[in-house]
Amino acid sequence: MLILGVESSCDETGLALYDTEQGLLSHALHSQIDMHAAYGGVVPELASRDHIRRALPLTRHVLETAGKSLQDIDGIAYTQGPGLSGALLVGTSIAESLAFSLNLPTIGVHHLEGHLLAPLLEPDPPEFPFVALLVSGGHTQLMRVSAIGDYELLGDTLDDAAGEAFDKTAKLLGLSYPGGPAVSKLAAQGQAGTYQLPRPMLNSGDLNFSFSGLKTAVLTLVNQQRDTLDDTARANIAYEFQEAVTEVLTKKCMDALRKTGMKQLIVSGGVGANARLRERLNEAARRRHYHVHYPRLEFCTDNGAMIAFAGAMRMQQKMQESDHSFTVRPRWD
Ligand code: KG4
Ligand code: ZN
DSSP states (O other), rough: OOOEEEEEEESSSEEEETTTTTEEEEEEEOOOOOHHHTTTOOOOHHHHHHHHHEEEHHHHHHHHHTTTOOOGEEEEEEEESOOHHEEEEEEEHHHHHHHHHTTEEEEEEEEEHHHHGGGGGSSSSOOOSSSEEEEESEEEEEEEEEEETTEEEEEBSSOOOOHHHHHHHHHHHOSSSSSHHHHHHHTTTOOTTTTOOOTTTTSSSSSSSOHHHHHHHHHHHHHHHHGGOOEEEEEEEEHHHHHHHHHHHHHHHHHHHHHHHHEEEEEESGGGGHHHHHHHHHHHHHHOOOOOOOOGGGGGOHHHHHHHHHHHHHHHOOOOOOOOOOOOOOOOO
C-alpha cells in the first residue's frame, strides 16, 4: 500500500510517500521558520497562505523522487489536528480533494500519534510494548504504547510543555524563534555552578511534569541581573535551564520504565532533538540496561513522513469509507 502523507498543522509543510512493504520512499519539507522569525512566533494567517503555496509543488516533488505518479497512490493520510485551524484546513482540503478526484480512501491523523510513531521509521525499531516520551512545543507526555492505537497516558504536564519552556526562556534571553535550538546552542557556551534553578516535581512520586515555575525562576534571574546580563550570564542561565529540564525529563523516563517494568523507551517531538537530553537519557538507560530509540533529527520536529507512516499503520488496521467531506480538529485530546 502506498500512502501519501500531508502535514500542515503549524509552520512546516511536509509531504511524504510511505510504502507498507518498502518503507519510506520519499519525503520533503518546507519550513516557514525564516518567515515567522521576524514576528517572534508563528503568524497563523501567513502560515496558511504559505502552506497553500508549498503543498502541491512538494507533492509533485515526492512523487518524482520516488518515481511514482498520482495513480500509484493507494491512500492519503493528513494531519487533522491538533494545530492551527487555518493551517490544518490547507492540508486537509488538499488531501481530501486529491482523494476525491482519485477515488482514494483517506485518514485524518492525530499529529501527536505521528510524532509518537516517528521512531518506528528508523532501522531496528522497538517492538511493542514500550514507553514513549513525547516532548514538543505543546506537549510533555509519558505514555505506555501497547500497539498502534493502544496508548495509555502515564504522565502529563500540569502547565507548560517542555518545548514551550524552552521557547519562553529563549525570549527572556533575547534569543530568536524557535527557542529550543537557540537555547541549546547558547547553553553549550555556559558553565555550571553560577546559578541555581529548581527541578519542578522531580521527586513528586508520579509521572507528571510542571515547567511554568522554571520559566518564572528564569524570569526572576533575568530581572535580578538586568544591568549585568552579558553574554556570559545569558549562556550560564541557558546552561542551567537546560540542565534543569533534561534532569527532570530523564528522571521521569527512568521512573516510567521502572514502574511499568518495560525496557524500551522511545523519545519523540521537537525537544527530542536536544543533544543534552539524548546524552542524559542514553547514559541513564545504559546504566539500567534499557534501550532508547529516537527518530532521526529531522523527524523530531514536524514532518510528513510521520503522518504517512501513522496513516499507513491505521489504514492497515481499518479502511474507512469517506465521502470526502471534512473537518479539522484544532483541539484534539
Ligand atoms: O514537535 P515540534 O516541531 O512541534 C510541535 O510542538 O508539535 O516541536 C517544536 C518544539 C519547540 O518548542 C522547539 O523550541 C523545540 O521543539 N525544540 C527544541 C530543540 N529543537 C526543537 N527544544 C530543545 N532543544 C532542541 N534542540
Ligand atoms: Zn509537532
